[in-house]
Amino acid sequence: MTRPHGIEAVELTKRYGDRTVVHDLTFSVRPGSVTGFLGPNGAGKSTTMRLLLGLDAPTRGHSTVGGRPYPDHPAPLTEVGALLEARSIHPGRTARNHLLALAHTHGIPPSRVEEVIGMTGLTEVAGRRVKGFSLGMGQRLGIAAALLGDPATLILDEPVNGLDPDGVLWIRTLLKSLAAEGRTVLVSSHLMSEMALTADHLVIIGRGRLLADTTVEAFVRDAGASAVKVVSPEAASLAGVLGGPGVEVERTGPDGLLVRGTDSRSIGRTAATHCIPLFELTPVTASLEQAFMDLTHEAVEYQAVPLEGAAA
Numbered sequence: 001m002t003r004p005h006g007i008e009a010v011e012l013t014k015r016y017g018d019r020t021v022v023h024d025l026t027f028s029v030r031p032g033s034v035t036g037f038l039g040p041n042g043a044g045k046s047t048t049m050r051l052l053l054g055l056d057a058p059t060r061g062h063s064t065v066g067g068r069p070y071p072d073h074p075a076p077l078t079e080v081g082a083l084l085e086a087r088s089i090h091p092g093r094t095a096r097n098h099l100l101a102l103a104h105t106h107g108i109p110p111s112r113v114e115e116v117i118g119m120t121g122l123t124e125v126a127g128r129r130v131k132g133f134s135l136g137m138g139q140r141l142g143i144a145a146a147l148l149g150d151p152a153t154l155i156l157d158e159p160v161n162g163l164d165p166d167g168v169l170w171i172r173t174l175l176k177s178l179a180a181e182g183r184t185v186l187v188s189s190h191l192m193s194e195m196a197l198t199a200d201h202l203v204i205i206g207r208g209r210l211l212a213d214t215t216v217e218a219f220v221r222d223a224g225a226s227a228v229k230v231v232s233p234e235a236a237s238l239a240g241v242l243g244g245p246g247v248e249v250e251r252t253g254p255d256g257l258l259v260r261g262t263d264s265r266s267i268g269r270t271a272a273t274h275c276i277p278l279f280e281l282t283p284v285t286a287s288l289e290q291a292f293m294d295l296t297h298e299a300v301e302y303q304a305v306p307l308e309g310a311a312a
């Protein structure tokens, strides 16, 4: 395996007719870690991945994978392994024959086929025809094909789709170990909770635009420290002494406050210093999924519209 350079997308833009589905996307994916590519349905994840893989031409901007535009790699399969949603596998072929054919066309030895069959847990079913495969087995086969060339970079579109809990755990462990070997791993998903357990870094898009480029650690920290609910008979006085740089105090009723930018301990201390009684002091932690939905809310393509006259 050669040293990977990661993935660079620069002002990547794709227009279909008068719709811009990928809008001025600039981001880097570093080797040695798993990067989660997140966004609600229709955000433009698959389109971006197709652009990175040279399967579609950008309207504007450019990208490199492993230091060059994907089509410039003399042996792309050994540089980049990809799993895309639309798979074209001959249904009458066995899994092993599908991989052997792929290996043959790319000058990869048959011994590597057995290796990837083992790595992806397909040993038992490798002799079966692909047309009888479950969605999960099909995903494993797609991942086996992506790994065939022992690539420095992996681009996987929703690899968790169709996998049972064992399969989800397996892919999580596999992606982490591939990254630990120094590979670049870009994996798309619309599940924040899954990516929080799998990825180190997050690139989040909505309606084709970059919404966040951050570490999972920072995202989790920000989601966790969202607010503290305070109830005090002297809420107004407490609000007066709590305010300060970076601290936001919202009145929620005659006795209630919602405080952001600080934590329960320091609110409790400030209240004690000023002899202000507290009836309640509760950290309000937004779930990761909620933080993700808050971030992408505006960008969701199809939002449920409440039915007129429906009971609240």
Ligand SMILES: Nc1ncnc2c1ncn2[C@@H]1O[C@H](COP(=O)(O)OP(=O)(O)OP(=O)(O)O)[C@@H](O)[C@H]1O
Pocket: 016, 021, 039, 040, 041, 042, 043, 044, 045, 046, 047, 048, 190
């Ligand atoms: N070939 C095409 N022609 C016209 N519109 C397209 C084409 N391919 C994708 N789109 C549109 O581009 C938008 C982004 O689609 P894309 O599949 O990239 O999103 P996604 O984030 O991968 O979504 P999902 O999670 O649902 O797979 C969608 O509105 C889709 O309808």
